[in-house]
Amino acid sequence: xxxxxxxxxxxxxxxxxxxxxxxxxxxxxxxxxxxxxxxxxxxxxxxxxxxxxxxxxxxxxxxxxxxxxxxxxxxxxxxxxxxxxxxxxxxxxxxxxxxxxxxxxxxxxxxxxxxxxxxxxxxxxxxxxxxxxxxxxxxxxxxxxxxxxxxxxxxxxxxxxxxxxxxxxxxxxxxxxxxxxxxxxxxxxxxxxxxxxxxxxxxxxxxxxxxxxxxxxxxxxxxxxxxxxxxxxxxxxxxxxxxxxxxxxxxxxxxxxxxxxxxxxxxxxxxxxxxxxxxxxxxxxxxxxxxxxxxxxxxxxxxxxxxxxxxxxxxxxxxxxxxxxxxxxxxxxxxxxxxxxxxxxxxxxxxxxxxxxxxxxxxxxxxxxxxxxxxxxxxxxxxxxxxxxxxxxxxxxxxxxxxxxxxxxxxxxxxxxxxxxxxxxxxxxxxxxxxxxxxxxxxxxxxxx
Amino acid sequence: xxxxxxxxxxxxxxxxxxxxxxxxxxxxxxxxxxxxxxxxxxxxxxxxxxxxxxxxxxxxxxxxxxxxxxxxxxxxxxxxxxxxxxxxxxxxxxxxxxxxxxxxxxxxxxxxxxxxxxxxxxxxxxxxxxxxxxxxxxxxxxxxxxxxxxxxxxxxxxxxxxxxxxxxxxxxxxxxxxxxxxxxxxxxxxxxxxxxxxxxxxxxxxxxxxxxxxxxxxxxxxxxxxxxxxxxxxxxxxxxxxxxxxxxxxxxxxxxxxxxxxxxxxxxxxxxxxxxxxxxxxxxxxxxxxxxxxxxxxxxxxxxxxxxxxxxxxxxxxxxxxxxxxxxxxxxxxxxxxxxxxxxxxxxxxxxxxxxxxxxxxxxxxxxxxxxxxxxxxxxxxxxxxxxxxxxxxxxxxxxxxxxxxxxxxxxxxxxx
Numbered sequence: 001x002x003x004x005x006x007x008x009x010x011x012x013x014x015x016x017x018x019x020x021x022x023x024x025x026x027x028x029x030x031x032x033x034x035x036x037x038x039x040x041x042x043x044x045x046x047x048x049x050x051x052x053x054x055x056x057x058x059x060x061x062x063x064x065x066x067x068x069x070x071x072x073x074x075x076x077x078x079x080x081x082x083x084x085x086x087x088x089x090x091x092x093x094x095x096x097x098x099x100x101x102x103x104x105x106x107x108x109x110x111x112x113x114x115x116x117x118x119x120x121x122x123x124x125x126x127x128x129x130x131x132x133x134x135x136x137x138x139x140x141x142x143x144x145x146x147x148x149x150x151x152x153x154x155x156x157x158x159x160x161x162x163x164x165x166x167x168x169x170x171x172x173x174x175x176x177x178x179x180x181x182x183x184x185x186x187x188x189x190x191x192x193x194x195x196x197x198x199x200x201x202x203x204x205x206x207x208x209x210x211x212x213x214x215x216x217x218x219x220x221x222x223x224x225x226x227x228x229x230x231x232x233x234x235x236x237x238x239x240x241x242x243x244x245x246x247x248x249x250x251x252x253x254x255x256x257x258x259x260x261x262x263x264x265x266x267x268x269x270x271x272x273x274x275x276x277x278x279x280x281x282x283x284x285x286x287x288x289x290x291x292x293x294x295x296x297x298x299x300x301x302x303x304x305x306x307x308x309x310x311x312x313x314x315x316x317x318x319x320x321x322x323x324x325x326x327x328x329x330x331x332x333x334x335x336x337x338x339x340x341x342x343x344x345x346x347x348x349x350x351x352x353x354x355x356x357x358x359x360x361x362x363x364x365x366x367x368x369x370x371x372x373x374x375x376x377x378x379x380x381x382x383x384x385x386x387x388x389x390x391x392x393x394x395x396x397x398x399x400x401x402x403x404x405x406x407x408x409x410x411x412x413x414x415x416x417x418x419x420x421x422x423x424x425x426x427x428x429x430x431x432x433x434x435x436x437x438x439x440x441x442x443x444x445x446x447x448x449x
Numbered sequence: 450x451x452x453x454x455x456x457x458x459x460x461x462x463x464x465x466x467x468x469x470x471x472x473x474x475x476x477x478x479x480x481x482x483x484x485x486x487x488x489x490x491x492x493x494x495x496x497x498x499x500x501x502x503x504x505x506x507x508x509x510x511x512x513x514x515x516x517x518x519x520x521x522x523x524x525x526x527x528x529x530x531x532x533x534x535x536x537x538x539x540x541x542x543x544x545x546x547x548x549x550x551x552x553x554x555x556x557x558x559x560x561x562x563x564x565x566x567x568x569x570x571x572x573x574x575x576x577x578x579x580x581x582x583x584x585x586x587x588x589x590x591x592x593x594x595x596x597x598x599x600x601x602x603x604x605x606x607x608x609x610x611x612x613x614x615x616x617x618x619x620x621x622x623x624x625x626x627x628x629x630x631x632x633x634x635x636x637x638x639x640x641x642x643x644x645x646x647x648x649x650x651x652x653x654x655x656x657x658x659x660x661x662x663x664x665x666x667x668x669x670x671x672x673x674x675x676x677x678x679x680x681x682x683x684x685x686x687x688x689x690x691x692x693x694x695x696x697x698x699x700x701x702x703x704x705x706x707x708x709x710x711x712x713x714x715x716x717x718x719x720x721x722x723x724x725x726x727x728x729x730x731x732x733x734x735x736x737x738x739x740x741x742x743x744x745x746x747x748x749x750x751x752x753x754x755x756x757x758x759x760x761x762x763x764x765x766x767x768x769x770x771x772x773x774x775x776x777x778x779x780x781x782x783x784x785x786x787x788x789x790x791x792x793x794x795x796x797x798x799x800x801x802x803x804x805x806x807x808x809x810x811x812x813x814x815x816x817x818x819x820x821x822x823x824x825x826x827x828x829x830x831x832x833x834x835x836x837x838x839x840x841x842x843x844x845x846x847x848x849x850x851x852x853x854x855x856x857x858x859x860x861x862x863x864x865x866x
Contacts, residue, residue, distance in 0.1 A: 189814045190805070303814035311618040312611070314817075320607045321817055324824040325807045328817070339813045346811035354812055 026083055027165035030179045030229070031384075033216035033372065034208045038078035046087045046133070049080055051102065053146070053158055054095035060204065061214025061300075064353045066185075067193045068157035068209070069096060075157030075209045076181040077144070083165045084139040090132045092124060096153075099123030102132065103147035104162060105233065106253040106275070109134040117148035139166035140251050141179070141229040141275040155196030157209060159183070159233050174279065175224035180207050182232040182240070182270055182292070182370065189301045190349035199235065201304055205297040205369040207290075212298065212371035213358035217386055218290065219375045220282045226374075227279045228290075230270045237271040238297065242374060244288035247280035267293055282376045287360075287390045292370035300353040300368030309333055315437065329438055334426060340366030342423060361389040418445040487660070490669035492582055495658070499581040503659030506577050513569050577657075579850050583843065584657050585668055588650040590839035593670040594832055595643040601828045602636040608821045609633040673838040676845055677792070681782050682774075682852075770851060777848045784841040791834040799827035 030037065040047045051071045058068040058075055071077025082088055092102050101124055103115035113134045114120045124130045142162040146153035161179050184205045186198035207215050220226050227250070230240055248262040253275040270276050291298040309332035314321075321328040329346070331338040336356060341364055343354035356366035381387045419442035421427035421435035433442050489495045500506055612629035615621045655664060806823045809815040 189809060189812065301812070301814060303809065303816070305815070306813055307615065307816040307818060308620040309615065309816070310620060312614045312620060313618075314611070314614065317607050317611050317614070317817075320603065320610075321820065324604060324607070325803060325810075325820045327807060328810070328820065330817075331813065332816075336813060343812070347808050348812040349805065349808045349814065352812060352814075355814075 026168060027081075028174055028177050030079055030081060030161075030163055030177050031218075032079050032161075032179050032208065033218060034210045034214070035074060035076060035179070035181075036078045038072065038080050040082075040088075043089070046089045047082055048089045048091070050091045050093070051077060051144075052093045052095055053100055053102075056157075058157065058209060059214065060187075060206065060209070060211045061353045061357075064211075064214075064351050065192060066187055069153055070157045070209075071160055075159070076183075077158070077160030079161040079163055079179055080144065081163050081165065082136055084136055084167050086136045086164075088134065088136060091129055092132065093129040094124040094126055097126055098149060098153070099125050100146050100148045100153060100158070101130070102144050104132070104134075104142065104144050105273070106140070106142035107134070107162065107164075108137050115144075115147050123148055136164050138255070139164045140253060140255060141231060141277050142253055143181075143231050143233055143275060145233050152196040154233055155185075155198075156194055157183070159231075161229065161231055163229065173225075174227040176218075176220045177227045177229070178218050179229040179231070180372075181209070182207065182230060182238045183209060183234045184236055184297075187301070189303075189352040192351050202235070203301045203304075205238070205292060205294075205299075207370055207372055211300055211353055211369050212367050213365075214353075215372035217287075217373040217375045219377070219380060219384060219387060221380050222282055222285055222376050222378055224282050225279065226282050227277055229275060229277050230268070231275040232270045232272050234272055236294075237269050238370065239267045239269045239293040240290065240370075241267040241293040242278075242280075242288065242290045244284050244286060244374070244376075245280040245282065247278040249276050250279045251275075251277035282374070285376050285378065285390065286392075288374040288376065289367075290372050290374050291367070296369075298367045298369045298371040300355045300357060302355050306332075310335060318437075329423075337364075337366060337425075338423070340364035341425070345423075419443065420445045487658075487665070488667045488669075489585070490671055492585060492672045492675065495585045495668065495672070496578045496581050499658040500574060500578060503577070503657065505659065506573070509573050509577075510570055513573060514566060576850075579846055581657055582846050584650070584654045586673060586839060586842040586846070588647070588654045588666075589668045589670055589673050590835055590842075591643070591647045591650045592668065593673065593835045595640075595647050597828050597832050597835065598636075598640055598643045601825055601832075602640050604821050604825050604828070605629075605632050605636040608818060611817060670835075673835065673842055676842045677785075677788060677838065679845065681785065682778055682848055773851055774848065777844055777851065780844045781841065781848065784837055784844055788834065788837040788841055791830060791837060795830050796827065796834065799823070799830050803827060 038049050038051070040049045042048070053069065053071055054073070056068050056070045056073050056075065057065055058070065059065045068075045080088075080090070090102070092100075094100050099117065101115045101117035101121055104113070112120050113132050115132065117123045121130070140163075142164065144160050144162050146158035159181065161181060163179065182205075184202035185194045186202045187194045187204055189203075204211055210216070218226075218228070228242075228247075230238075231253075232238060243266075246264045246266060247268075248257075248264060249268055250257055250262060265278070268276050268278055296302055309330075312333055314330035314333060318328070318330045321330070327346075329342070331342070339354065340356035343357060343364075348354060353368060355368060356364070357368050358365040358371075375387055375390065377387050377390075418428050418430065419432050421438065421440055422443050423438050423440055424435055427435045427437060427442070428445075429442065432444075434440065435442060487498065489498070609629040609632065612621065612626050616623065616626040651666060652662075654660075654666060654668075655662065658666075660666065803820065803823045806815060806819050810817065810820055
């Protein structure tokens with residue numbers, strides 16, 4: 001028996017080395033948009049991970065970076081991936097100036113490994129390294145996060161996924177497996193350090209600590225079975241909606257949802273402290289938005305005290321405002337779309353992403369925050385890179401109809417040239433001229449040409 | 450900026466300024482301006498205009514000359530001296546007679562008259578030029594504040610109009626709108642206050658410049674800013690007041706008189722010393738010689754006493770002026786520091802605040818009211834700055850009044866550029 005044990009151990013060790021070297025994996029690895037997976041070392045059959053918690057420079061999107069706290073140089077921290085039944089050892093080194101600990105959220109483990117500072121362990125003081133070791137008894141999507149001074153430490157980004165893959169055949173395999181961590185922040189426009197004391201009025205909402213247009217797309221092949229793991233240790237619930245698919249919630253951080261309990265959804269709410277795994281088959285080609293459906297969450301920084309100027313004709317005061325601030329341009333009369341159109345032409349506060357941003361193939365997308373794209377293609381580009389904008393087959397894109405009944409359109413004959421203000425889409429006329437709102441020269445619309 | 454160690458221009462003596470003003474007054478005397486309405490951009494031009502244009506000043510100069518002439522004549526021609534002559538020292542032969550004579554114990558009277566005339570003219574011109582300058586800076590400050598308040602009022606109207614548009618569009622309630630309306634009416638009343646203040650200052654200035662009621666007058670606010678960087682005066686020997694100069698002359702005259710009497714004849718004479726005050730604090734000294742012994746006090750006792758009293762009075766004036774001068778210098782330094790803080794720091798920061806607010810408005814992080822609010826704060830800071838400029842100008846003028854300097858423009862005044 002002892003000889004068999006030795007041989008078995010040797011074989012397992014070989015498998016472990018191969019897995020540690022990423023030669024062969026017993027699971028479909030998770031794809032982390034804008035993130036990474038934490039490597040491990042197999043030490044006598046134990047998967048050993050090393051996390052370092054520290055202050056980091058983190059980019060939300062091009063043009064905006066913050067001072068965050070994270071693990072191994074990133075927030076969320078790198079995904080810890082393992083397999084149900086693994087023995088894991090996790091070394092945590094504290095490079096913060098404050099004590100910390102790491103809680104393994106949702107895991108069933110010995111109480112002394114739960115990572116609650118002061119309750120189940122002493123705090124990890126600055127400069128110290130603590131070791132956690134336990135056996136993974138379950139599978140699913142879990143999280144890890146600081147459990148000392150959570151308002152500050154989680155508020156600044158000390159969180160990450162802990163994904164335990166099931167033993168083979170325990171769960172249906174997927175072709176593409178993504179992980180997206182949800183969080184919200186308050187970074188005063190023009191500042192670079194999040195305010196962790198804010199409890200409700202957040203101004204930035206992130207997928208994997210990135211805001212659109214800084215969020216990476218999820219690229220899949222048509223017909224792929226796709227899993228998206230969503231996690232949240234923030235302050236607010238996020239109804240995550242995906243266009244163009246119908247999905248089912250197949251698991252929570254409490255375990256798998258039996259197929260008989262699953263039902264079709266297009267939106268799933270992920271509350272603080274929860275994870276949700278959704279699965280679907282990518283059946284339709286195209287670029288499909290994934291976003292939080294709270295209206296201001298797929299937006300970047302917004303002012304909480306901006307006056308409501310909808311329907312307010314500012315023409316009488318605009319000139320007077322310009323005598324105060326020469327570059328003033330009236331906005332908001334017909335909504336916030338002016339922002340999307342003008343953002344790139346106007347100077348904003350330092351280190352701030354415009355509230356509505358991003359240009360698509362048809363113009364400004366006007367989104368931000370918790371927004372990204374599911375890109376479904378017939379073939380995937382090599383290396384998993386962004387395939388670019390979807391090329392719609394002819395005749396499959398909505399277009400302007402000459403049968404419009406709007407008064408403005410009726411006054412124009414179908415063939416008449418249209419001159420449109422590049423800043424104010426509602427300003428149109430048949431002859432060249434200047435926009436009465438901003439004074440810019442009207443441009444001949446592309447449809448007329 | 451530290452203004453505390455900048456020296457006073459030593460080339461500007463009292464007499465230098467004095468002679469310049471006298472010459473100026475004579476020239477201006479002959480060329481009074483009669484143009485209707487005036488625009489001024491320099492304090493010197495206002496003072497020149499006022500000195501030449503105001504009939505009251507010309508009248509005062511003429512009256513002064515006239516009074517001096519009368520006094521001199523009376524002193525010289527109506528100064529009967531009872532002379533008793535004793536021969537041999539035994540009083541056996543006594544000659545008694547009334548003689549009209551000059552008091553040879555006093556300095557030559559004609560140069561003295563010229564001196565007093567010039568000094569008193571200087572005093573009149575100086576006092577009026579100071580009044581003109583003070584009224585001018587008061588007017589300039591009030592006008593600048595009125596302009597700023599109008600600017601502020603326009604901003605408040607803009608905010609109120611915007612709020613009204615929001616109300617009409619149904620975006621805000623009347624409850625939200627009413628504070629804007631109150632602010633608008635309040636701004637109007639504040640403008641009225643400022644207009645009334647400028648009206649009063651205008652009237653004062655017209656009077657002192659000898660202008661007709663209703664005659665338009667504008668003064669550039671640059672006359673206020675011209676004081677901004679003037680050097681801080683330092684106390685020195687040259688900072689003597691004219692009154693003090695006169696007082697010293699008086700004391701020296703008494704001493705010389707006493708010595709002369711002793712040297713000429715040793716005749717026992719009682720001296721009566723008196724001061725003449727013509728209302729302009731012009732101190733004049735004279736004496737009437739009485740050859741008859743008063744029997745109450747001897748010359749040896751009386752004259753040193755008079756000299757001592759005069760000396761103590763002069764010392765009292767000097768000490769008082771010295772203390773006031775020190776206080777004023779401290780005020781000027783403080784005001785310059787405060788002014789520089791507003792000009793070099795607070796106002797630029799307010800401008801930056803507007804720029805930063807504009808960036809937030811561009812990104813719809815703030816609304817137009819935020820710009821208006823930031824701009825209002827800038828104007829309010831400018832009003833504060835005008836207040837400091839006005840106070841600084843007044844402090845300089847007060848210093849010049851105290852030290853007996855004339856006012857033409859800051860370059861001629863204490864600490865001129």
